[in-house]
Amino acid sequence: MTELPLPVKAAKVNARNVQVYYGQNHAIKDVNIDIPSESVTAFIGPSGCGKSTFLRCLNRMNDTIVGCRVEGRIEIDGEDIYDRRVDPVQLRAKVGMVFQKPNPFPKSIYDNVAYGPKIHGLTRTKAELDEVVEQSLHKAALWNEVKDRLAAPGTGLSGGQQQRLCIARAIATSPEVLLMDEPCSALDPIATAQVEELISELRNQYTVIIVTHSMQQAARVSQRTAMFHMGIVVEEGPTDKMFTNPDDRRTQDYITGRFG
Template sequence: MSAVAVAANDKAFETVRTPDPEPRPIKIKASDVSVFYGEKQALFDVSIDIPERAVTAFIGPSGCGKSTFLRCFNRMNDTIDICRVTGEMLVSDANIYDPRLDVVELRARVGMVFQKPNPFPKSIWDNIAYGPKIHGLAKTKAEFDVIVEESLQKAGLWNEVKDRLHEPGTGLSGGQQQRLCIARAVAVSPEVILMDEPCSALDPIATAKVEELIDELRENYTIVIVTHSMQQAARVSQRTAFFHLGILVEEGPTNVLFTSPKEKRTQDYITGRFG
């Protein structure tokens, strides 16, 4: 621990930042966020600005803390008893770690898509309608029908499933399930969508569809995506942040980070020398 403190004083964790050539308004602002699992520190003083209506990718080797950081954005880390988060995190200028904040509302505003497609073992219709139902966004069946269709349209799944809305969502293929999960997240009109390696369980064709979808969703939503694939980060994101051993090493516009990284560790990682 003391070594960590010393390192912090040395400003060894200072993130290398490259300004955005086309600056966008900031949606999420994290300052000095650290995460502890019990005694073990998993994330060290991460500060980053996530721009609005753009895709920000987190890359880095396994266990570098990128998923942990992502899960701070909608306080999913709350579900882990021993997990403790320090620092400040603002979504739309509101501190989400304010004790007065209702986590239920936060998660409606900050949706999440997980690594493994996890549709509820209910019908496709019920999967989409679940969020609006619990948040009271619709009342009549007609209103729900509209939301279901819109969400599935946005997720590019409508044409594939419109004839079997009442069949179980778990009966779809892996890629369709993941797009169903995206549609489910979109159904409550969130401001931010977090994606935790959304394509790691999918084949290349399904991956391409999801990536295409992410690119379309960017127009309306702020998207943060964690990915193991640097190619994916390069393809879908406007900004990329590189994590290593719990430290945010470098972040900047994707094209800059991939072509002329300032840090040697970033260079080594994106050229495949480690990780």
């Protein structure tokens, strides 16, 4: 599916000279990256290289961490998200996130998905909300499995279903960018395949950014890949090229399994 050359798309996210500090620790150094819209971009790299940290900068989830400081400029649609006028709450409605561990709310399946639209006032009537919930669960390929038990607790689903529920919850607020932090690390291969298929579908509507430890996954689902190492982006480019003919020695070592 990645054989065809992708049409060049405008960058959705631009990061310039991004620095992140955790107290004294300089976790992200000088990251510059452009992420095109309606595509899947994978962040790969060894543990502790800062890819998750950078991902969490994109919806300002790092704001909640005490002692974390972000410098530089991150633009989404040309707007600096660290500008003082930006309300992170509004930003997070536009930039959804799926976490490493499935973390559905301890509420019903319906309420899990409906929560975002409710708090953002995206629907006016119950019927509209029902529609949004159904659409989101459809998009997350979960509808057929849960349509008869929407009132059952979300925590009662299997791990893969829970993660798809989290994806449904994230897309229910109609974000433009979807961040996924190792969404399949807690899932078995079957559930992983389902989620990956889902990611490929989501690409048509959203700008998906995925952090993954699996080279195969990055190769399967992404169009562009960025390789992080020790807080810097060592190489970034089309996934095909990254996995067949990387420019950087470290990328080559990493994807061939020589370190990391």
